Every structure is written in C-alpha cells, then in structure tokens.
Amino acid sequence: MESLFDQSVPWYFVDVPPTNPTMHKLLVEYAGVNDEEVQRHIANIRNKAWRVAPFPCVGSFLFAELVLSTFPVYREIVANLKSGAWARYPEVGCGLGQDIRKLIHDGVPKTSVIGTDLLPGLLESGQELFRDADALPLGQSFFAADFLDTSDENVLSKAVLDGTVDVIHATMFLHCFDRPTQLRACKRILTLLKNRPGVMIVGKQGGVAKGAGAREHPVKGPMGQVGGVVRTNFLHNVDSFKALWDEVGQATGTRWNVQVQEEEIMDRGYLYFDEEEHRWLSFVVSRL
Structure with missing residues (x-):
C-alpha cells in the first residue's frame, strides 16, 4: 500500500513553486489565509492530498494554479x-476546486456552481485549502462520484443536473481516459447541457503537437493503482480532438464548433508527459 504514495516520482515536488499572484490573492481574500502563510498552507494541503490522490496535479502543485480565468x-x-442568464456551472474532475472558488470570489452565486471528482479526499482537501467546508458542503456543492456512472443511484443523478447546464468546465479530465471512454464521457457531458445552440464545454488537457500522431500514453507511477483502476491516457493533437467532436456530433445528432489551441509550454506537465511532442490543448466547444 505504501508504494501508492511513493514520493520518488519526478512530478513530486518537495518545495512549493512560486504562487501565481491571482491564486495568492484568492487564498488571502477568499480563504482568509495570512499573506505570509500562503506557501506553507499550500504545502500542508498538498501533503495531505497526496495521501489520498498521488496524482501529478497534486505532487507538482498544479492544483494551486487557475485555468478557467x-x-x-x-x-x-x-x-x-x-x-x-445561465443557471448552473458544473466542473467535472474538479480536483481541489480552485477554479470554482475563483468564480465565487468574482461574484458568481455559490448556488450556481457544482464540482465533482471521483475521490472524496480530493474534494475535502479543497475544502481545507479554501476553508469553506460549511459554505460549500459535500453532497450539495461538491459530489464524490463516478461521472460515467449514469445509474439512478449515482449522487450526480440524484442532483438532477441533466438538461439544466449552459457551460461545463472539464480541465485535465478527458485525457485521463482511453479514446472509447473519452467518447462516452463527451456523450455524458451532453446529457447535462441544455438542448440549445450556444451551450459550451471549456477546458485544458495534455496532448501532442499538431502533426504528431494522437496516441495512447501509459499511466505512470502510483496514479494508475488508485482504486485498482488500470487504464491508459489518450493524448490528442488538434486534428484528432476535432475528430472526436465530429464523432460526438454524428452519434448524437448535434453539431459543434471546436476551437482548440495548442500551447507549447515547458512547465511541470513535462514531468509526467515525458516526450518532446507534449503540448497543452485549450479548448472551447460550443453547440451550433
């Protein structure tokens, strides 16, 4: 069991990298963390979160970075x-939920935001990071659930989200699955969205350079052992990501405008996606 939490993997940082000023401000103003305690607070939460979710986003402190804004x-x-005008904003695979807190801090009603992730320990770590467990409780604002489980007993099904959503955030989510499961996940996302033009899915994920072949990527380190799940990541390039949404449209009788941007950033992602052709893909997918 101890091997699950092995700290010798390249994406486990001992020291906290410099915190982006916007995230620093969020922790001070929203969470009430003393200015001089921010780095130590982030480190303490990471150490706890690693014990339940030894993922790259935890080990390398990517959870302390904002994406949506x-x-x-x-x-x-x-x-x-x-x-x-828009009533509900769910984030799938939200991890510690930093982008959700940024929305609330920017004036979005807390009743409009919902976060879901597979592991309750990640969501609880987010509550500790932002000191808001009472304001954003599990089972109301956050749901520990398998997003792909559509049974009536799934807590997400009980939350009655289907057909009520205008925008969904899915960062570092789709790349966690193989290609067939990504198609399932996209179809599941569509069941939550309202049946109208303009609804959108936004996010960011690991990928490969345009012109490079989309590929299966083996899960590395302890991450693939959590929960006994054995899987692979499927990394898209720009063209294959668009092709995925073409297939989604054909399967569901819908059409989608796919805006996807390739970013070559030498950041901590390279510690996990260990190849020269690694890129980040940022996307906005909106219904036509």
Whole structure:
C-alpha cells in the first residue's frame, strides 16, 4: 500500500513553486489565509492530498494554479452566471476546486456552481485549502462520484443536473481516459447541457503537437493503482480532438464548433508527459 504514495516520482515536488499572484490573492481574500502563510498552507494541503490522490496535479502543485480565468470566454461565463442568464456551472474532475472558488470570489452565486471528482479526499482537501467546508458542503456543492456512472443511484443523478447546464468546465479530465471512454464521457457531458445552440464545454488537457500522431500514453507511477483502476491516457493533437467532436456530433445528432489551441509550454506537465511532442490543448466547444 505504501508504494501508492511513493514520493520518488519526478512530478513530486518537495518545495512549493512560486504562487501565481491571482491564486495568492484568492487564498488571502477568499480563504482568509495570512499573506505570509500562503506557501506553507499550500504545502500542508498538498501533503495531505497526496495521501489520498498521488496524482501529478497534486505532487507538482498544479492544483494551486487557475485555468478557467485565463480563457477569453471567462468574462462571458461570469457575467451570465451572475445575471442568472445561465443557471448552473458544473466542473467535472474538479480536483481541489480552485477554479470554482475563483468564480465565487468574482461574484458568481455559490448556488450556481457544482464540482465533482471521483475521490472524496480530493474534494475535502479543497475544502481545507479554501476553508469553506460549511459554505460549500459535500453532497450539495461538491459530489464524490463516478461521472460515467449514469445509474439512478449515482449522487450526480440524484442532483438532477441533466438538461439544466449552459457551460461545463472539464480541465485535465478527458485525457485521463482511453479514446472509447473519452467518447462516452463527451456523450455524458451532453446529457447535462441544455438542448440549445450556444451551450459550451471549456477546458485544458495534455496532448501532442499538431502533426504528431494522437496516441495512447501509459499511466505512470502510483496514479494508475488508485482504486485498482488500470487504464491508459489518450493524448490528442488538434486534428484528432476535432475528430472526436465530429464523432460526438454524428452519434448524437448535434453539431459543434471546436476551437482548440495548442500551447507549447515547458512547465511541470513535462514531468509526467515525458516526450518532446507534449503540448497543452485549450479548448472551447460550443453547440451550433
């Protein structure tokens, strides 16, 4: 069992990298962490989270970075959720839920946001990081659930989200699955969205350079052992990601505008996606 939490993997950092000023501000103003305690607070939470989820995003402190607010479409999302034009915002594979807290801090009603992840320990670590377990409780704002489980007993099914959602955030989510499971996940996402043009899915994930072949990527280190799940990651390039959504559309009778941008950033992702052709893919997928 101890091997699950092996710290010798390349993506486990002993020291906290410099915290982005926006995240630092969020922890001070939203969570009430003393300015000089931010780095230590992040380190303490990471050490606890690693004991339940030895994932790259935990070991390398990627959970202390914000993604959604870097998208040009972020202002539109905030404005529509604040005004009530859009009612619900779920984030699948939300991890510690930092982007959700950023939305709330920017004025989005907490009743509009929902986060889900497979492991309750990750969600609880997020509550500790942001000191808001009472304000955003499990079973109400956050759900520990298998997103792909569509049975009536799944807590997400009981939350009655199907057909109510205008925008879904899915960062570091789809790349966790093989290609057939990604197709299943996309179809599941569509069941949550309202049946109208303009609904959207936004996110960021690991991928490969345009022109390089999309590929299966073996799960490394202890991550693939958690919960006894044996799986592979499927990494897209720009063209194969668009092809995935073409297939989603054909299977569901829908059409999608897929905006996907390849980013070559020499960051901590290379510690896990260990290859020269690694890229990040940022995407906004909206229904036509």
